[in-house]
Every structure is written in C-alpha cells, then in structure tokens.
Amino acid sequence: MTMQAVCAVIVTYHPSPSMLENIPKVLAQVQRLIVVDNGSSPEELAPLRSASAALNFELVENGRNLGIAEALNQGVRRAKHQGFRWVLLFDQDSKITQGFVQQMFVTWENHSCRDRVCSIHPRYVGPSEGEELTVPRMRDGGPFVSMTSGSLIPTWIFDQIGWFASDYFIDLVDWEYCARIRAAGFLVADSRAATLRHAAGNPTRIKFLGFSFLLSHHSAVRHYYIARNSIVFHRKYFCAFPWHILKSAYRQFRWTLKCFILEQDRGRKGRNILLGTWDGLRGRMGQREGL
Numbered sequence: 001m002t003m004q005a006v007c008a009v010i011v012t013y014h015p016s017p018s019m020l021e022n023i024p025k026v027l028a029q030v031q032r033l034i035v036v037d038n039g040s041s042p043e044e045l046a047p048l049r050s051a052s053a054a055l056n057f058e059l060v061e062n063g064r065n066l067g068i069a070e071a072l073n074q075g076v077r078r079a080k081h082q083g084f085r086w087v088l089l090f091d092q093d094s095k096i097t098q099g100f101v102q103q104m105f106v107t108w109e110n111h112s113c114r115d116r117v118c119s120i121h122p123r124y125v126g127p128s129e130g131e132e133l134t135v136p137r138m139r140d141g142g143p144f145v146s147m148t149s150g151s152l153i154p155t156w157i158f159d160q161i162g163w164f165a166s167d168y169f170i171d172l173v174d175w176e177y178c179a180r181i182r183a184a185g186f187l188v189a190d191s192r193a194a195t196l197r198h199a200a201g202n203p204t205r206i207k208f209l210g211f212s213f214l215l216s217h218h219s220a221v222r223h224y225y226i227a228r229n230s231i232v233f234h235r236k237y238f239c240a241f242p243w244h245i246l247k248s249a250y251r252q253f254r255w256t257l258k259c260f261i262l263e264q265d266r267g268r269k270g271r272n273i274l275l276g277t278w279d280g281l282r283g284r285m286g287q288r289e290g291l
Helices: 017-027 042-055 068-081 100-110 157-161 173-183 220-237 242-262 266-282
Strands: 006-012 032-037 058-061 086-091 094-096 117-125 151-154 187-198 204-208 211-215
Touching: 006 017, 006 068, 017 032, 017 042, 017 086, 017 094, 032 042, 032 068, 042 058, 058 068, 068 086, 068 173, 086 094, 100 117, 100 151, 100 187, 117 173, 157 173, 173 187, 173 220, 220 242, 220 266
Parallel strands: 006 032, 006 086, 032 058, 117 187
Antiparallel strands: 086 151, 094 187, 117 151, 204 211
C-alpha cells in the first residue's frame, strides 16, 4: 500500500437521498470508503445497502445512535486494520470538490514541519449561500480548532494521543481532537486550495434592529450537547490555550444569546442550553436521554 493511500470514513444518521450523490465523488479520489451508520431506519438504510453492493464500499450498521465520535472511531479502527496510513473523515452533509484529496496532500508535502502535522483541513464553504466558514488561527498560521468533516489525518496519531472522545457523543468532538493534537506538541494545518461544501445546521441570515445575524438553527437536542461540551472543552484546555479558550467562550456566549433572542423554539432550546451547562459543570457526559 502506498504512502498516500487514503481510506475515507463517512458517518450517517438518517441520511437524505442526496447524500448518496457524494459517494461516487469520494470514491473517485480515495482507495477505500467505509460508511458508518448510526441507527437509521430500514427504509433509510436500503439505498445505502444497494450503493454499497454496487460501488464496493464497506457499510457498518450500528443499529442505534452511538454518537459521531464512536462512529468515527469505528471507521478509523477498520481503516487502520486494513493498513491505511491516512483517513479522510466526512459528515453526511458535506460535499467533496474536484481535486480535493490531491490539494490536501500538496499542502502536507509543502508544509515546513510536515512530520508534525497531524490534521489537515480544507476551506469550508456553505453549499448554497457561498459564505466561507472562518476558524480561529494560531501563530503558526494553522487553525486552532476546525471541523472533523473534510479532515485528512495520519492514522499513527491515534496511537499517540488516543481516539475521538466518545463521551462527548456529538458536537465539539472535532474541536477537542484538534486541541489534543496541539496540546501534544503536534500541528493542525489547512489547505486553502481544497474546498469542501458543508452545511452547519440550517444556516440562515436575518436582520434584527438593523444588524445582520447568521443563525445555525440547530435542533434543541444539539443545543444541549453544544452547551455541555463547550463547558467541558473550555475547562480542559484553558491552561494550555488561555487566550484562544477565552475567545471561544466569548463566541459561545454570543451564540447562546442569539439563540435565546432570535431562534425558533426558544423555550425548549433555552431549557436544553441551561441543562447542558449544568451537566457540563458537574461533568455528566455521554448520551443524554429525554431531550
């Protein structure tokens, strides 16, 4: 197997039919694909099963929602077991673009400290509005944290610093792993030439009191995990990255304020934010029922 052989991992959860359109485009740029499904219905799984047989990719059916972190870990473990040195991770709502993998490797090969680079991330652009998602940066020019979707990661790093944090279940799993990479003395880089079309929630831009706001419109359940995991993440990495954590906490405060004032279903979302904050402060992790 060559040094740049790549196994892609896509995690699905009640995938839409349009998700299948991305699979051939991913397969055209990698050597292997593993799709890990988190408890979709038989009706939703049927097209995936047919595509797996027709396109020759591996489909892992969990039968229930184990969370994004554990599903990613399952895919990475299988890729490592099959001898792959690189994994390329995707959410089901991301769309790969032409030349994506090639551009990601060009970035890695041209990096002045490439042996220390343990996660490479693309440029993220909204699928319809065309707005680029910005990420906080470090002095080395790379992002402090970034999304998991679209990230190219050497599989040896999992032996060095461990797996994705399954107790987060969903949300900030990507941030936590990037921060853990940096805390261990490695680097996170990005490739400005590689573009991934990605939808974070159901973003819409509105005007309120003369100001323009971009709202994610995440579900009330997601608001719980974002609030809880933000507390845990900020507490864990404050001593290592105080300035970046303070800025992150400020952004989180603004996000919470926008939710309370501008988003729909504010009552339930507000309740979940408060519950998530309380659980985060007392360290209650894992999946939360009754949300």
